[in-house]
Amino acid sequence: MSAILLIAVPLLAAFISILVKKVSPYLLLLVSLFALVYPFFMDMSDVIIGGFDSPIGINLVVNKFALTSLIAVNGLFFLVVAVNIAQYKKLSSILLVALAGLNGLLLTGDLFNLFVFIEISGIAAYLITTTNKKPLQTFNYLVAGTVGSSLYLLGLIILYNMSGTLNMADMATFVEGNGMYTLFPFLLMFIGLGVEAKLLPFNSWVKGILGHSNNLSGAMIASVYATAIALVFGKLLAGVFQIEGTLALIIALVLGITILAGEAMAYASTKAREILLYSSIAQAGIVILLFTVGLGAWATFFAIANGVSKFILFGVVNRLTEEVGSDEMDQLKGSFVNNKLIGVSFTVAALSILGLPLFFGFVVKMNSLIGFFEPDFVSNLPGGNFIFPIIILVASVIEGVYFVKLLTKLWYKDSDVKVNFTPLFKYVVVVLAVALIVFGLFQGEVEELVASLINPGGVFIWN
Amino acid sequence: MLQFAAIILLMLGLYGLLTQRNVIKIIISLNILEIGLNLFIISVGYFEGGLAPIFTSETPANPNFVDPLPQALVLTAIVIGVGTTALGLALARKIYQKYGTLNLDEMGEN
Amino acid sequence: MELSIEIFILATLAFGLMAYVIGRLHKQLGSIMTILGSLTIFGGIAYLGFTGGLTGETAYLTFTQFEISEFGLFFAIIVSFVFAMVSFFNPFFIKQYKYPALYSMLFMFSLAGAIGVFFSSNLLYLFFFFEFVVWTSLFLIPMGRSKKAASWYYGFSAAGSFMLLFAILMIYNANNGSFHISGIGSVTGTTQIIVFIFMSGAAFTKLGAFPLHIWLPKVLTNAPDPVSAVFSGGLEKLGAFVALLAIVNMGGIGFIIPSIDMYFGQMIIATLGALTIVFGTLMAIRQDDAKKLLAYSSMSNGGYILVGFSMLTSQGVAGGLYHIVAHAIASTAAFLAIAAVARVAGTTKMKELGGIIHKMPVTYMVYLIAIISMAGIPPMGGFISKWMIFQAVIDKGMIFIAIATVFGSIGSFLYVFRPLAALFLGQELPQFKKTVKEAPFFMLLPMIILSLLSVYTGVLPGVIIDFINKIFVDMQLNYNIVMNGFAIEGYTSGIEGVGPSLLNPLLIACVFGVGVFVAFLIFIVLKKSKKIDLMDTYTAGNFVYTEEHLHYSVDFYAPLERLYEKYIHIMKNFYKSLANKVREFGAFMKYFFFTNKPEITVFWIVALMVFLLWGDVL
Structure with missing residues (x-):
């Protein structure tokens, strides 16, 4: 069975859903379930499109990394859709396009093709965020996103001019010998992808979008899109980019500032959604950092763990905000007193993000940090091996303080806030929280899973 | 020469994005940026005296074609650009409906 | 089995x-x-x-x-x-x-x-x-009482545990990817110093030692009453555990200071430990809340453990370990006694309490024994551990550390006496006449057990000393404490014919017992004191409306406090301003990068590229 179906079926369904509007939500559910189940039955072989072999034609890369990310992203996508579709039936076709775009992002082995999928998923994302009813913010997102992808394309074309190829694997071999000349195009691509991946100087859109998000757009952008973009960006950083010299310095600075400033900004915020969105900026920085220094296998799971947690956090906070009418922490205080199950799931998700033991977050955070301290590890970023672990740890302390503040406010203050969560949402959130605990408990199994992402040479598989 | 034109257009687009306060003008700036980019892509494959990469009965035996790939890429890029522009304009309309103005400074919301 | x-x-x-x-x-x-x-x-x-x-x-x-x-x-x-x-x-x-x-x-x-x-x-x-x-x-x-204490606790704890993590990862790195605990001892060079600093940092945070102590009084004051006891008696000891691994297990750090035969690293720890003692004592003296007072006393006792460990001698380390036992027992008992009072009286503020002894005599006794142990007075466990630590410090010739430890002991007379007098003794307050009752049996039981143990550890130290000797053997340390009958052998004076100094707790306890008996006789024989009402006091002809202010525990040590009250908030303000700086930095970044104008992103992209293209950066 071919991986192309993952892209083709949602696109086809998107067209059909325009014609038959009534069944479109069911079609969406069906297709996204298909996209979740299908990767389990896929063969691990590259798919060649149009009969041209891989350096010349476009190919889809199906490997363990792709499968893992597909399952995670499609799983989250399905859950987001399943929970919210009743409220946003009109968006069915757009969500189908988004699904096609995201799957394409994760599968494609061609750099230009990647640009196309970035734009497809990007346009779908702009449309999803229009449900926030903040057209100006969506417009900002559109401008930033378009400029970003234009820069990516510019860098890509310069690279193409030099190497004569658009295939990722081929490009990687070309880059290896010509590191110096590729710095500028890589920088352009880094900035371009950085816009979508929420890296600091390029992410002014995030506040407008996630700060006013609703049930659908919050979980979609912060959880599904963030995971997918982080994984794709990571794939490029780990597999294609040659990071050295000035580029390494820039990346190090951007990532370091993103992580620290993200946490500081979250600490300075008083609105629940703002706290979460700034925190997710910092998390994105950490994930990209791990990919950059060559700890891709754990970075993959870091991104996934973060995606799952953010689904719960944004889902719950958005629902609370909708009911209470404000996302100021002081207005939301005591919300969990009457919603214990939701509260516990929220707490689990938050503690998992903090990397506390018993939860999935601990496993990924610890193992990522251990990666920095492996005796044979050499960081390709300036500052030596130990600067970035310290940054991550300092960031974790700040993160902990504001999350604990948020949690104590939500749990321990008295209030009569009573919010009704739909049973489906409750089930989904609880199941995800349980999943975070289960993955946190079976550390050995997780480690094996991650080890399978690394081939015998110790290099993270991407192509 | 073509590259210079492309880069000037790119710069113009960026300048427009930085300075313009009108939503429509920003969209136009984005378009200029994209046109510059598209021109750049074309310029990558073009060289003086190259033929269009189409095999016909009149094609010489050892044809001196320009690179066809950038042209294919540009087609895709243009289509995507049109989509983005359309979406931008739709948003501009929404913005106008909501705020009664297209000038970012007059919206009073930050 | x-x-x-x-x-x-x-x-x-x-x-x-x-x-x-x-x-x-x-x-x-x-x-x-x-x-x-x-x-x-x-x-x-x-x-x-x-x-x-x-x-x-x-x-x-x-x-x-x-x-x-x-x-x-x-x-x-x-x-x-x-x-x-x-x-x-x-x-x-x-x-x-x-x-x-x-x-x-x-x-x-x-x-x-x-x-x-x-x-x-x-x-x-x-x-x-x-x-x-x-x-x-x-x-x-x-x-418990305050929700804010939790974030203080988490902030410090996280800082501490991440320091521990960093040290652990450094050890992992230095030992070729092994996480085994024996690796702590085998790191060398710069790594050793880094590991030592970070592990000590972790120990300091958990133990609530200066300058990482801010969370301790906040948590111990505001947590639910039994939880305070758990923290002070139990969880704080995690810090002592890490301190043992770092300070004792790693051996001497840095160069040796010849005049006092101490390693530089241990010297720093000893100094900070002494500061912890002094600081905790001074802060405890000025508290009005009985729990907060005990919290600071807990902190200063943590300082003793650090000082003991950092001496790296038999007496010092053994004293530190003994102090862990003695302090765990005493502070748990003290916190439980306060908790028992708080349960019936609803407050732990000293000026709102008084005369509880009339209703809760057993709790009073428990508290009395606990504070005697904490102040290091015979015949309680705290005396033995403090004696051993004093001896180790003085044997090293560290005058200032010795002064600090003695100051801490004297100071603890000053402060632990206050809750005793203010809570339990004095006139019985009218509002408690009806409501206050002695704690039920199952609350008294643990308190009595703890008190008996306090006395036991103070009179017959043999069992614990044996255990400590076993620990020395197990950790492959070259230390040993010799028991001479019931007495603990200390240092030999060096003078010919004079044996080692001996501490015979049993003898001391007997002398002490006789003293108490005599005092009791005097108490019986002499005239009974007259019971008066709280309102029965001189008021210059006015009615007393706010009788709390007339409570003699109010501003008890005002003249002493005046000496240092300007300087007490330095560390707290330091951390507060640190938090503020983080917040300001966040607000600054928010202002710069998140103003919701589309051109901001474009601006930063252009600025970055201009910067890079300007003269050969790329």
Whole structure:
């Protein structure tokens, strides 16, 4: 069975859903379930499109990394859709396009093709965020996103001019010998992808979008899109980019500032959604950092763990905000007193993000940090091996303080806030929280899973 | 020469994005940026005296074609650009409906 | 009988879950589960530990490894004992909590985490359990008075545990990818210094030592009353455990200072320990809240442990270890006594209390014994440990440290006496005449046990000294404390014909007993004091409306306080301004990057590229 179906079926369904509007939500559910189940039955072989072999034609890369990310992203996508579709039936076709775009992002082995999928998923994302009813913010997102992808394309074309190829694997071999000349195009691509991946100087859109998000757009952008973009960006950083010299310095600075400033900004915020969105900026920085220094296998799971947690956090906070009418922490205080199950799931998700033991977050955070301290590890970023672990740890302390503040406010203050969560949402959130605990408990199994992402040479598989 | 034109257009687009306060003008700036980019892509494959990469009965035996790939890429890029522009304009309309103005400074919301 | 330590950890967790499930059905029953659970765990570990029946095999928690070491056992017995004693208070306090079932569960969970820390031989999982304790105990705190204390606690704890993690990872890096605990001793060079600094940092935060102490008084004051006892007597000892690993196990750090024969690293620790003692004492003197006072006293006692360890001599390290026992017992007893008072009186502010002794004589006695031990007066456990520490310090010739330790002891007379006088003695306040009753039997039981142990450790130190000697052998340290009959041998004076100094606690206790007897005789023989009402006092012809202000515990040490009251908030303000700086930095970044104008992103992109293209950066 071919991986192309993952892209083709949602696109086809998107067209059909325009014609038959009534069944479109069911079609969406069906297709996204298909996209979740299908990767389990896929063969691990590259798919060649149009009969041209891989350096010349476009190919889809199906490997363990792709499968893992597909399952995670499609799983989250399905859950987001399943929970919210009743409220946003009109968006069915757009969500189908988004699904096609995201799957394409994760599968494609061609750099230009990647640009196309970035734009497809990007346009779908702009449309999803229009449900926030903040057209100006969506417009900002559109401008930033378009400029970003234009820069990516510019860098890509310069690279193409030099190497004569658009295939990722081929490009990687070309880059290896010509590191110096590729710095500028890589920088352009880094900035371009950085816009979508929420890296600091390029992410002014995030506040407008996630700060006013609703049930659908919050979980979609912060959880599904963030995971997918982080994984794709990571794939490029780990597999294609040659990071050295000035580029390494820039990346190090951007990532370091993103992580620290993200946490500081979250600490300075008083609105629940703002706290979460700034925190997710910092998390994105950490994930990209791990990919950059060559700890891709754990970075993959870091991104996934973060995606799952953010689904719960944004889902719950958005629902609370909708009911209470404000996302100021002081207005939301005591919300969990009457919603214990939701509260516990929220707490689990938050503690998992903090990397506390018993939860999935601990496993990924610890193992990522251990990666920095492996005796044979050499960081390709300036500052030596130990600067970035310290940054991550300092960031974790700040993160902990504001999350604990948020949690104590939500749990321990008295209030009569009573919010009704739909049973489906409750089930989904609880199941995800349980999943975070289960993955946190079976550390050995997780480690094996991650080890399978690394081939015998110790290099993270991407192509 | 073509590259210079492309880069000037790119710069113009960026300048427009930085300075313009009108939503429509920003969209136009984005378009200029994209046109510059598209021109750049074309310029990558073009060289003086190259033929269009189409095999016909009149094609010489050892044809001196320009690179066809950038042209294919540009087609895709243009289509995507049109989509983005359309979406931008739709948003501009929404913005106008909501705020009664297209000038970012007059919206009073930050 | 042989049992693996993981069984105990799993059993503790299981008890926690059971406590939760039962607690959902019936609050008190759930908290009674914590009593059963922690007693079982304490009994099991103590019994099997002394009979050599504990093993470190892992059948279920296969990802980690345990090893039974004597010092791990030492700490585990103390901490599980403290938990067991405190758990008796849970049923009486459970109604005050917002989430009673959760309380019972987390209470047991933090015990499980603590046991895990003490027996882990894999440093990564030592950290795992360390963090586990942090977050399980974290949610106990906001059930008390203040919600803010929790974020202070987490901030410091996280800083501490991440320092520990960093040290652990450095060890891992230096030992070719091994997490085994023996690796602590085998790091060298710069790595050794870094590991030492970070591990000490972790120990300082957990122990609440200067300058990382801010969380301790906040948590101990605001946490629910039994939880304060757990923190002070039990969880703080995690810090002592890490301190033992860092300060003693790693050996001397840095160069030797010839004049006093001390390593530089240990010298710094000793100095900071002494500062902790002084600072804790000074702060304790000026508190009005009995719990806060005990919190600062707890802090200053942590300083003694650090000073003892950093001496790196038999007497010093043994004194530190002995102090862990003595302080765990005494401070648990003191906190429990205050908790018993708070339960009936509803406050721990000294100026609002008085004359409780008339209604709660047993609690009074418990508190009295506890503070005697904390102040280091014979015949209680605290005396022996402090004596050993004094001796070690003086033997090193460290005058200033010695002054600090003596100051701490004298100071503790000043402050521990105040709650005694203000809470228990004095006129009986009218509002408590009806409401206050002696605590029920099951609350008195642990307090009495603790008091008896305080006396026992002060009179017959043999058992604990033996244990400490075993720890020395187990840790392959070249230390030994010799027991001469009932007496502890100290240093030899160096003068010919004069043997080592001897401390005979039994003799001291007898002398002390005689003294008490004489005092009691005098008390019987002399005329009884006259009981008067609180209002029966001189008021210059006015009616007394706000009688709290006439309470003699108000501004008790005002002249002394005036000497240093300007300087007391330095550290607190430092951390507050640090937090403010983070917040300002965040606000600054927000202002710069998130103004919701589309051109901002474009601007930064252009600016970055211009910067890079400007003259050959790329």
